[in-house]
Amino acid sequence: xxxxxxxxxxxxxxxxxxxxQKMDEKTDSANIVRRTSLQAGxxxxxxxxxxxxxxxxxxxxxxxxxxDVKYEGTDFPDAPLTKADIDQMLPLLQEKLKELYRSYDDKxxxxxxxxxxxxxRIDEKFYKLPVLHTTSEAKKNKLLQAIDQYLSKxxxxxxxxxxxxxxxxxxKHLINTALYxxxxxxxxxxxxxxxxxLNKHKKETLQQHQHHITYALRRWAEDKFLPTFFNVHTxxxxxxxxxxxxxxERPAPPEHLLDLLIYAGVTIIRFEPNYSRSTxxxxxxxxxxxxxxxxxxxxxxxxxxxxxxxxxxxxxxxNCIANDVFATFDISFKNETAAAYGKALDFICNLLEKDFPxxxxxxxxxxxxxxxxxxxxxxxxxxxxFANALQYPALFPQLEKYVQLAIRLEYxxxxxAEAEQCARPGTYAVFGLALADARYFxxxxxxxxxxxxEHQSVxxxxxxxFIQQHGINAGTIPIIVDVLRCAQDIKPMKELKxxxxxxxxxxLKTYVRSLKLESYELDHLAWFIWKxxxxxxx
Numbered sequence: 001x002x003x004x005x006x007x008x009x010x011x012x013x014x015x016x017x018x019x020x021q022k023m024d025e026k027t028d029s030a031n032i033v034r035r036t037s038l039q040a041g042x043x044x045x046x047x048x049x050x051x052x053x054x055x056x057x058x059x060x061x062x063x064x065x066x067x068d069v070k071y072e073g074t075d076f077p078d079a080p081l082t083k084a085d086i087d088q089m090l091p092l093l094q095e096k097l098k099e100l101y102r103s104y105d106d107k108x109x110x111x112x113x114x115x116x117x118x119x120x121r122i123d124e125k126f127y128k129l130p131v132l133h134t135t136s137e138a139k140k141n142k143l144l145q146a147i148d149q150y151l152s153k154x155x156x157x158x159x160x161x162x163x164x165x166x167x168x169x170x171x172k173h174l175i176n177t178a179l180y181x182x183x184x185x186x187x188x189x190x191x192x193x194x195x196x197x198l199n200k201h202k203k204e205t206l207q208q209h210q211h212h213i214t215y216a217l218r219r220w221a222e223d224k225f226l227p228t229f230f231n232v233h234t235x236x237x238x239x240x241x242x243x244x245x246x247x248x249e250r251p252a253p254p255e256h257l258l259d260l261l262i263y264a265g266v267t268i269i270r271f272e273p274n275y276s277r278s279t280x281x282x283x284x285x286x287x288x289x290x291x292x293x294x295x296x297x298x299x300x301x302x303x304x305x306x307x308x309x310x311x312x313x314x315x316x317x318x319n320c321i322a323n324d325v326f327a328t329f330d331i332s333f334k335n336e337t338a339a340a341y342g343k344a345l346d347f348i349c350n351l352l353e354k355d356f357p358x359x360x361x362x363x364x365x366x367x368x369x370x371x372x373x374x375x376x377x378x379x380x381x382x383x384x385x386f387a388n389a390l391q392y393p394a395l396f397p398q399l400e401k402y403v404q405l406a407i408r409l410e411y412x413x414x415x416x417a418e419a420e421q422c423a424r425p426g427t428y429a430v431f432g433l434a435l436a437d438a439r440y441f442x443x444x445x446x447x448x449x450x451x452x453x454e455h456q457s458v459x460x461x462x463x464x465x466f467i468q469q470h471g472i473n474a475g476t477i478p479i480i481v482d483v484l485r486c487a488q489d490i491k492p493m494k495e496l497k498x499x500x501x502x503x504x505x506x507x508l509k510t511y512v513r514s515l516k517l518e519s520y521e522l523d524h525l526a527w528f529i530w531k532x533x534x535x536x537x538x
Contacts, residue, residue, distance in 0.1 A: 004076045005089040011073030012048055013096040015055035016116070019046055019069040020104065023059060029109040037146040038169035040139045041111035051121040052077070061117065083127055086120055090131070093118075097132045105138045112139035113178050135178050147173055155191055161199045167209045170195075171216035175260070177224075185256040189263055210271040217264035221283055225261060229253060229290055239279065244289055258292040266303040269325060273411045274359035281325060298325055306354060313347050320347040327360040327415060331385060336368050338392035345389065345398045352405040358425060361416040364388070372432055376461040378421040382414045386428035390436065399429045403443055407450050423458050424451065431462050434479070435469050441479055448479075453486035460490045472498040478511050484528045485521065496529050 029042045049056045049067075053075035056067035097116055104110045116132040150170065154162055173179050174188045192213050199206045222240060226232070229250045230242035244250075261283050268280030287295035298304065302311055302323045313320040317340035319332040329351075331344045348362070362382040370387035377383055389395050406426035417423045430447045433440035451459055463483045470476045472495070480496070499508055512525070 004074075004079060005085065005092065007074050007076075008050070008053075008081075009089055009093045009096055011053065011071065012050060012055050012093060012118075013100055015048060015057050015069055015071035015073070016046060016097060017100055018071060019057040019059065020100065020110070022069060024104075024107060024109040027109050029107070033108040036163070036165050036169060038143070038150060038166055038173065039111075040136075040143040041108045043109060044111035044113050045115045045117075047117040047119070049119045049121075081120060081122055083122060086122075086127060086129075090129075094132050098134055101132075101134060102136065105136050110136070112136050112143050113176075140179065143173070144179060147179075151191065155194050155198075158194070158198055161202060161205065162195060162209070164205065164208045164212065167195055168212045171213045172219075175216060175220045183257065183260065185260045185263075188260070192267075207271075210267075214264075214267050214271055217260075217267055218279070221261055221264045225257060226286060230286070239282075242282075242286060253290045255292075258287045258290060259294065261287045262292065262295050262298065266298070266305065266325070269303065269327070269357055270305060270355065274357075274413055274415075275411070277327065277357070277359065284325060306351065306356070310351055310354065313343065315343070318343050320344055322347070322351055322356065324351075324357055327357040329360060329362045330365075331362060332365040333367070336366060336388070338394050341389040341392060342395055342398055344385070345395065345402055349398070349402050349405055352402075358406075358409045358412040359415055360425070361414055372428060373435070374431060374458070374462050374465045376421065377423070377428070377458055378417055380414065380416040380421075382416055383428045386432060390429070390432035393436070396433060396437070396440075399433055400440065400443055402426070403430045403433070403447065407447055410450065411452065413455075420457055422456050424456060427458060435465065438470065438475060441475065444479060445482060448482040448486060451486045453488055457488050459483050460487050463487070463490075464493060464495065467493070467495045472496075472504060474507050477504065477507050481508070481511055481515075481525065484525050487528055490528060492527075492529060492531055499529060 023043055027042050032042050033039045043059065045059075045061060047058045047061055049058075053073040055069075055071040055073055057069040057071070058064060059068050101110065101114050113135050114132070115130070117128070118131040119126055119128045121127075147170065150166065154166070171192070174191065175183055177183070195209055195213065196206065199209050226242050230244055233241040233243065235241070265280040265283030265287070268276050268283070272280070281299075284295050284298055288299060303325055305324055306322070311322040311324075317333070317335045317337065319330075319334070320343075321330040322328070323330075329348055331347075333340050333344075352358070361380070362385045364381040364385035366384070366388060368388050368391075369384055370391060371377070371379060371383060372387050372390075386399070389399060403426040406429070407424070412425055414423050414425060414427070426447055430440070430444055434444040448459065453459075460483075463480065466476070466479065466483070472480065477499070480499075498504060512522070517525070
C-alpha cells in the first residue's frame with residue numbers, strides 16, 4: 001500500500017481519536033448509563049469529512065457544517081485522491097478505527113454498537129460512504145446479560161409497572177440483529193404486549209411505552225427490513241417511498257420477519273395518531289407485496305386485534321362490519337327504526353371502548369338520508385348516520401355515551417371529511433344533541449374544550465344554527481362564548497347584537513370573568529362579536 005494512504009488513514013484516525021476524547025470529556029457518561037442497565041453507552045456514531053489533508057469530525061449526522069474537531073493533516077497536492085484510492089485504503093482505515101473503538105471498551109461514553117460515516121471531496125464532487133459498522137464484544141455480552149436479567153425479573157415474572165426509559169432501550173435491543181441475529185418474533189411480540197399489560201393502569205405512561213415500542217418498530221421497518229426488498233426514495237418533504245426491487249435483486253423474505261412488519265403496521269394503526277395511519281397500512285401492504293397471505297387477509301378483514309364477534313353483527317334490522325386496519329364501520333340498514341340504529345350505536349361504542357382506532361368513518365347504507373341543519377358540514381356517510389339516529393329521541397342517551405367515547409383523544413378525525421369540512425369524532429352527534437335539547441349543553445362544553453381550532457372550523461357554522469334554535473339568553477351565552485373562543489375566520493354575526501342589552505352584557509362579562517382569559521384571548525373573543533374589544537372591558 002502506498003505510504004500516502006497510510007498517512008491519510010493515520011490523519012483520519014488521529015482526528016477521530018481527538019473527537020472521541022472530546023466526547024468523553026464533555027459527556028457525563030457514567031451517570032447517564034447508571035439510570036438503567038439496558039444502556040451500554042451514550043454515543044454510537046461519528047462522521048468525518050476529508051479534503052487535502054484536512055479532517056473535520058462531527059458528533060452527529062444532522063448535516064451541521066460546523067465541525068466538533070478540526071485536524072490539519074498532510075496534503076499530497078501532486079497526487080489527488082480518486083474513488084479507487086479511497087476504496088483501496090478503506091480496509092486499513094476500518095482496521096485502525098476498530099482499534100480506536102476497542103480502546104473504549106471500558107468506557108461508557110461509546111455504545112456497544114458504533115458507526116462511522118465518511119465523506120471525501122474528489123474533483124469538486126463528494127464521495128460519501130459508510131466506513132465502519134462494528135460492535136464491542138465486551139459491551140455486547142454485558143448488555144445481553146443485563147437484558148436477560150431484566151426480562152426475567154421485570155417482564156416475564158413482572159407484576160408492576162415498568163420504567164419508560166427501560167422500554168425505550170429494550171424495544172430497540174430486541175429487534176437489533178447486532179444483539180440478536182435471529183429475531184424471535186413471537187417472543188418479541190409477547191414481551192411488547194406484556195409491557196402494555198404491566199403499564200395499562202396509567203394512561204399517560206402507557207402512551208409513552210407504546211410510543212417507544214412503535215418508534216423502534218418503525219425504525220426497524222424503514223431503515224433495516226424494507227430497504228432489503230425495496231428501492232427507497234426519500235423526498236425532500238413527505239414520507240419515504242418504497243418501490244419493489246426486481247425478483248433477481250431481492251432475497252426471499254423470511255416469513256417471521258413479514259409477521260413482524262405486519263405487527264409494526266398494526267401497532268402504528270392502533271396506537272399512533274391518525275396522521276400515521278397511512279404508514280401503518282403501508283407496512284401491511286408491503287408485506288402483501290412480498291407474498292404474505294396473512295397481510296392479504298388482514299387488509300380484507302382487519303388486524304385480528306378484536307374478536308370476530310365484536311367486528312361483525314347481523315340480524316333482521318342491521319348488518320355491521322368493522323375493519324380496524326382501514327378504520328371503517330360498514331353499517332347497512334334493513335329497517336329504519338330506533339332499534340336498528342340503537343344496535344348500530346352499540347356496535348360502534350363497544351369497539352371504541354376496546355380501543356378501535358379513534359379516527360374512522362361510518363359507511364352508512366340506508367334509505368333515509370338526513371343531514372344536520374348546519375351549513376358547511378358536507379354530505380358524508382358518517383354525518384348521515386348520526387343525522388338519521390338523531391331522529392329518535394329514545395337514542396339520545398346512547399348518542400351521549402358515544403360522544404363521551406369519541407372525544408377522549410386529541411388530533412383524531414372523521415376520515416371522510418377533509419379541508420374546511422374536517423371534523424373530530426363526536427362532532428355530528430354533539431351538534432345534533434345540543435340543537436335538540438338544552439340538557440346536552442354541558443356535553444357540548446366538553447366537546448368545545450377539546451376542539452383543535454387550528455385544523456377544524458365547522459364549529460363556526462354551527463354557531464349560527466345554534467343561535468337560531470335557542471336564541472341568546474343566560475343559558476346559551478356560555479356556549480356562544482366557548483364557540484367563539486375556538487372560532488376562526490368568521491365575520492361578526494348580526495345575531496350577536498342581542499348581547500348588547502344590559503342584562504346580556506352582564507351575563508357575558510360574568511362568564512368571561514370566570515374563565516380568567518389572557519388578554520389576547522379577550523381580544524380574540526371581542527373581535528368576533530364587535531370587531532374590537534372596547535365593549536368587553538371587564
